[in-house]
Amino acid sequence: MSRINLTVDGVRYDDDVDPRTLLVHHLRERLGKVGTVVGCDTTNCGACTVLMDGQGVKSCTVLAAQADGRTIDTIEGLAGEDGTLHPVQQAFHERHALQCGYCTPGMIMAAVDLLSENPDPTEDEVREGLEGNLCRCTGYQNIVGAVRDAAATMRAEVPAPRESTTETVEGTAPTTTGEVAR
Amino acid sequence: MIPAQFEYSRPAGVQEAVRALAEGGEDAKVLAGGQSLIPMLRMRLAVPSLVVDLGGVVEMRGVRDDGDALVIGAMTTHDQVLRDPLVHEHAPLVVQATSTVADRQVRHMGTFGGSLAHADAAGDLPSVAVALDATFDIEGPGGRRTVPAGEFFVDYLTSAVSPDEVLVSVRVPKLTGWGTHYEKFNRVAQAWALVGVAAAVRRSGQTIEDARVALTSMGPTPVRARGVEEALIGAPATAEVVNAAADRAGEGTEPSSDVSASGEYRLHLARVLTGRAVAAAGGL
Ligand SMILES: Cc1cc2nc3c(=O)[nH]c(=O)nc-3n(C[C@H](O)[C@H](O)[C@H](O)COP(=O)(O)OP(=O)(O)OC[C@H]3O[C@@H](n4cnc5c(N)ncnc54)[C@H](O)[C@@H]3O)c2cc1C
Ligand code: FES
Ligand code: FES
Numbered sequence: 029m030s031r032i033n034l035t036v037d038g039v040r041y042d043d044d045v046d047p048r049t050l051l052v053h054h055l056r057e058r059l060g061k062v063g064t065v066v067g068c069d070t071t072n073c074g075a076c077t078v079l080m081d082g083q084g085v086k087s088c089t090v091l092a093a094q095a096d097g098r099t100i101d102t103i104e105g106l107a108g109e110d111g112t113l114h115p116v117q118q119a120f121h122e123r124h125a126l127q128c129g130y131c132t133p134g135m136i137m138a139a140v141d142l143l144s145e146n147p148d149p150t151e152d153e154v155r156e157g158l159e160g161n162l163c164r165c166t167g168y169q170n171i172v173g174a175v176r177d178a179a180a181t182m183r184a185e186v187p188a189p190r191e192s193t194t195e196t197v198e199g200t201a202p203t204t205t206g207e208v209a210r
Numbered sequence: 211m212i213p214a215q216f217e218y219s220r221p222a223g224v225q226e227a228v229r230a231l232a233e234g235g236e237d238a239k240v241l242a243g244g245q246s247l248i249p250m251l252r253m254r255l256a257v258p259s260l261v262v263d264l265g266g267v268v269e270m271r272g273v274r275d276d277g278d279a280l281v282i283g284a285m286t287t288h289d290q291v292l293r294d295p296l297v298h299e300h301a302p303l304v305v306q307a308t309s310t311v312a313d314r315q316v317r318h319m320g321t322f323g324g325s326l327a328h329a330d331a332a333g334d335l336p337s338v339a340v341a342l343d344a345t346f347d348i349e350g351p352g353g354r355r356t357v358p359a360g361e362f363f364v365d366y367l368t369s370a371v372s373p374d375e376v377l378v379s380v381r382v383p384k385l386t387g388w389g390t391h392y393e394k395f396n397r398v399a400q401a402w403a404l405v406g407v408a409a410a411v412r413r414s415g416q417t418i419e420d421a422r423v424a425l426t427s428m429g430p431t432p433v434r435a436r437g438v439e440e441a442l443i444g445a446p447a448t449a450e451v452v453n454a455a456a457d458r459a460g461e462g463t464e465p466s467s468d469v470s471a472s473g474e475y476r477l478h479l480a481r482v483l484t485g486r487a488v489a490a491a492g493g494l
Contacts, residue, residue, distance in 0.1 A: 030218055047218030047261065048251070069211055071249050072400075074315060083289070083318040089248045090319065093218055094241075094265055141314060159401070160313025 032096040036061065037105025045092045051085075052076045054092035055102060063104040063133050067162075074161030077134035077141075078102045084141030086160070103133035106140070115185070116140055116178040125174035127165035135161050139175045147183055151176065213251035217260040224269060224349050224378055227262055231374050232351050234260035240376060241265070242285060242324030245316045270323070270378060273297055278384055284323020284377045288312070291322055301382050303342060303390035303408060307334045310394050312401045326362070327377045329369040329431070331466075332402045336363055337432035338392065341408035341424040344382045350375035363431035388412045391490035393483045394426070397470065403427050404471045405479040407459075409487035411442070418442045418451070418492060428463040428480055437461035438484055447492055456485035 029044040036059055045054060055061040055078070066088055067075030076088040079101040087100075106114040113121065116139050126132045135158065142149060142157035149157060154172045163171060217234070221227040231238045239258035241247055242265075250256040264270060270285035273294045280300050282291065291297055291308050298305055311317060311325070311334055325335045326346070339359045346357045348371055357370045364370060371377050394406040406426030412419045421442035423435040441455035465476035488494075 046215070048213040048215055050212065050248075050252075053212065069249075069252060071245065071316065074313070077315055080318075084315045085318050086315045088252075089245060089316075091218075091241075091244065091248065091261075091263075093220070094244065094263060096220075138315065157314060160315045 030093045030096070032092055034092075034095055034097075035099045037100070037102055047091065047093050049092040050088055051078070051090040051092045051095050051100075052087035055087060055100070061102050061104050064102050065130060065133055067130060067134070072160075072162060073131070073134070074138055074158075075131050075134040077137040077161065079137060079141060082141075082144065084138050084160075101137070103137055106136065114140070115181040116143070116175065119174040119178035119181065120171075123170045123174035123177060125166065125170040131161060131163040131165075135163065135171055139178065142175070143179055143182060148179055149176070211252045211254070213248075214254055214257045216251075216258050218263065219260065220263045220266045222266050222268075224267060224376060227264060227267060227376050228349055228351060228374070230260070230262045231376070234262065236373055238262060238373065240327075242321040242327070243287060243319040245312070245320035246324065246328045246330070264376070275300075276381070279381045280384065282322050282380050282382060284321060284327070284379055286322045288317035288320050288322065288325070289314075292317070300384040300386075301342065303338055303385075303392055303410065304335070304382065306390070307338045307392040307394075307406075307408065310334055310392070310396075310401065310403075310406075323377045323380065326380060327369050327371050329363050329365075329367055331366055331430055331432075332427045334392070334394065334403060334406055334426055337406060337424040337426040338408045339380065339382075340432045340434055341390075341410055341422045342382055342385065343422070344380050346370070346380055347378045348375050349378050354378070356381075360434070366430040385410055385412075388420075389491040389493050391487045393487035393490070395479050395483055400470075402470075405465075405476050405483055407480070407483045407487040409484070409491040411488060411492035413447055413492060416447050418445050418447050421488065421492075423459075423484060423488065425459065425463065425480055425484075428460075428465045428476060430464070433463050435459050435461070435484065438488070442488065447494060449489065449494060452488050452492065452494060453485055456481050456488060459484040 033042045067073035071089045078087045154175045219230045237259040241263045270283045344359045362370045390410045394403045403426045408424045410422045423438045425433045437458035438455045445451045459480040460477045465473040467473045
């Protein structure tokens, strides 16, 4: 067992994990963050994308132990506490940037990662920036449109730093979910 | 799928890592960014008894100026390489090739050293290291040794780093006065090269004084295209010379046939892409 501490969506968690545990399984099965999904076995699809210290990573290809001491942001922490959607979520909603929705959590997190580095990407830059995320439904057109819309919204907003009130959760109990992709 | 069980150690220094590997025996495995190893663990193509995670070895991260060369720490991520001003200034070929590696997420985790130690025949950085005459600093139980690029890549997925050793850093000579270019052909949804060409050209006026060309995915290891180099060195810098030289790109290669491309198609690509890479590197 390895002792790890993670700050996930603003909350600190201390847990003992089997070293072979993948970050995505830790998030889903131990912390109950089932918004992050697994779509492939080959590190290709990006559905499992989360931010680690602000950078997009494929959580199916990170050991939970590798993430010790880091800050993780998942799709579940993106909306405001009052339920206000993040501009990228809002734009995906308005532009119909999803059909089945399976790729969406990863697409949105990858888009947030991209926009944090490039606040005004061209269409080509969006397509290239999201090359690690596959969508089997939409044909990408509306996804690209949504990301550019969100970029415009975010540029217009006065940047307000998000408050982080970190509470600590000791030895979180495993949640039982039968739907975990293995 | 989930990996088989293993023990896990996270050393803070190179020597501690080497000791952990020695104690772990032959089934111990180094973990760098995990972007190649974790997929293999998940598929159970790799079943190590001990994983030695180099993520905490701070001395293996970053780039430093060492006079006529840059020393790139093996644990420097692709993303850090792309952001490093020294690499931009002195090894633009590394920047150009790294920017084509995988996708943003993989580049945030995957490392410069991991890509080289992994020695994937389709990896972009091995041919770049060969074209730049990089040298590899490797530490093991017997101490430190240095291996030139020409001897580092041994076979498919096999480098000169033995299981009880750690690749610490890579010395990349600065190519002052050279033009360089990496030309890669890949399918849209898959970043892996069908064929890639790393080229470096030094001109003096209208003459090609020196040239180095190395090929990705044209055999089990990167191939130094000596025939192409021979045809370029000392010749006038013209399109005809470059095209004639590029025709020799297939010499000494053993391109494989797979689902992505036949060997014959790879040979065709090698010639076309070599012409483009050399022309771009030579400013033609
Ligand atoms: C979807 C996807 C697309 C990709 N596309 C490309 C591409 O287009 N071009 C490309 O070049 N690569 C590509 N890669 C591979 C990527 O570059 C990886 O980062 C790289 O192959 C391995 O680096 P790593 O740090 O993740 O190493 P790991 O996965 O941690 O390790 C790989 C191997 O090298 C060994 N190793 C690593 N570091 C050391 C060290 N310092 N000393 C001794 N042994 C070591 C490990 O034991 C292991 O056997 C892709 C990967 C994925 C998942
Ligand atoms: S589930 Fe992680 S990349 Fe597909
Ligand atoms: S909406 Fe179905 S995979 Fe993207």
